[in-house]
Amino acid sequence: MSKPDQVLTANRLRDGEVVYWKAGSWVEHLEEAEVFSDGTAATAALKAADKAIQDRIVVNPYLFEVRREAHALRPVKEREVIRAAGPTVRPDLGKQSSEAFDVSL
Amino acid sequence: MYRYDEFDARFVAERVEQFRYQVERRLSGELTEDEFKPLRLLNGLYLQLHAYMLRIAVPYGTLSPKQLRMLAHIARKYDKGYGHFTTRQNIQFNWIKLVDVPDTLADLATVEMHAIQTSGNCIRNVTADHFAGAARDEIEDPRILAEIVRQWSSLHPEFTYLPRKFKIAVSGSEHDRAAVKFHDVGIEIIRNDKGETGYRVYAGGGMGRTPYIGHVVGDFVEKRDILAFLEAVMRVYNQSGRRDNIYKARIKILVNALGAEEMRRQVMREFDEIKAAGTLAVPSAELDNIARYFAPPAFEALGDNAPEYDAARASSAAFRAWSDTNLTPHRAPGYAIATISLKPIGGVPGDATHEQLDALADLLDEFGMGELRVSHEQNLVLPHVRKKDLPAIFAKLEALGLATPNAGLVTDIIACPGLDYCDLANARSIPIAQRISERFQDLARQHDIGELKIKISGCINACGHHHAGHIGVLGVDKKGVEYYQLQLGGSGAEDASIGEILGPAFGEHEIVDAVERVVDVYLEQRSGSERFLDTVRRLGIEPFKERAYAGWAFHI
């Protein structure tokens, strides 16, 4: 199996919302995120995210692994699957409850 | 219950403004996240998996109708319509925004509530027996001491930057419903030979990565001296607790490193000095003052006979089932203690909706009850209910989905939020609780099994108190997959014990079956009226282990 791709994530400072990096800004749904197949590009984005910390937009940015499955992105770690969707025990809450959420996840 | 005077009110109001300024400085960049994090934790604000989580203090688990209504309001205005009651008698809101927290705190302050020191490396919420003031076996209401300790520990200048968190619990009876031996400091109210009440003080208990049962460091501390004694314990800990490794920083590690005797010696040295200085003496006038707030309500002179109650038991199977399990004898004739289960079959343990919180406030008002309690087992308690009111109250609870007749039974499960909510978790705990609950839901079967406390934690931090579970379940991560370790024989009561691990962890789809097999062994092997815990203690874990792993391919 090939090395997994990566996505850059963080939490928005003001409201704690989980966000994903997309070309210099932050989106709320994993499906919209920029996917890095190149480790160097991923690290560069992580570095660039420092500015978002300085600007008080986000906290704790980090990279995590994803795989492309059918038409969706699936994080390798369970934690990120849940973080991208919402609590598994409350499908009515979190990102999974919004219309923008891709149900194929 | 305690009522703020102008000093308490001002204190909380100023703390709100202090926090507001801290948030401003964070948002302006004057404080980095690294600097802000401990400050926000000191106000109970975590950054969790999905959002910020705010943990609001419920001192010794006591809430008034006004406070319940405010919590309902907070849930609606700032969160997603519900709250979660914790294993330390507090309430958590999972979807708070940082920018809303100062206003949330300001709203809470109007009903004498706050989030002070519900997290961080400081002295946390002081918990106490949820049957305080009502239980028949009570020596003295533990909330009196708990309130005195709460005030003394609030923004204590010397002990706000401890090596790690510090949890204190108080029990007022021989039957420990506050799990004092599993706390950093546990206090038992006891009587000496002369019939005087005083305090037995334990130190060094704890759950987490390395569970310990506390050692007695004060055999009989007089009431007047208790704050001096606690200050002595805290000082020894603050000075000598480890700060090099967060997994070795609790007082339990220090007590076990020094040994109980050396710990006592160091504490006594400090205590003697502090006591001689006199500034921390608790005058009896102070004790009386505080005690007045916890005076029981004026109980009506009722006979223990309540025809309405008897009639309802005779005519309603549902009421009979509920009153069989969810009532505890009350010290006043004609009264009962009622447990409101927050563990509906298949539900999320410990959660309550804003509608339920409001309705409970109405219920308290309607029946002239001034308070309800939160237990560390994530249920609620009506401490003083007239038996004759029970049928009517039951009907209201039923309509609210709060009448599950399972207090203390196998489906009365304690579970931490786990990987569904928590940034620290390795595995989900709530779905396991739900599936166990569904598996065992048959009421006759639950009664047959009897008392069985299942506690589930989603990581080694043990917020689900799994070490103290008759059956404890610990969620672990093995190569990205959720597994569940099973342990048996723990107890958080006065017979405190740490559960023993059975063996290798079970997969997500195996654990419920494993639990069922273990329960089967109990049903087959129990003797007389033994509870599950008793049978485990009598037989040891071998027979349970054998059955739990029956059919596994490899030899255990």
Add this chain to the structure above:
Amino acid sequence: MTGTKLIKAGRFVEDAFVTLGDDDPQPANGTIVSLARFEKERDALVSRNAPLGVRLKSDESPERLGDDVNRLSVIVLEFPKFRDGRAFSWARMLRTRLGFKGEIRATGHFLYDQLAFMARVGIDAFEVPEGFAIAEFDRAMGEITNVYQPSADGRPTIRQLRADG
């Protein structure tokens, strides 16, 4: 220390001491040395006719100074990082058990939010960053009007105020 200012009695003051590295020669006036140096050169340091101070790391108990505590004019307590709260107990110990009457000075990394606690346990001098404004110090001291528990500052507690009121 460069890049810092000293607050004492609620205002900026000049540092009357020079902090010496362990191998620095001693100047004529007041000096502060590490505990290690003090333990090594104690007699020589103590016999000098100049004010003397000792700087303690967060894991160094003031009890190690023994009877010399009250020969010292200043004791400096280090905060290696603000989360290390041992100095709060060291200050308290200095004021109560050891009866130290000299200056207790805080240095290192501590936050505005800790200043009031520090003052309560007996710290009376603060080495703050160059840009720190005195108005901030005043604000910190006044954020919480009343206190529940006694400390080295001898402030009346809420219980005492209740009894008086």
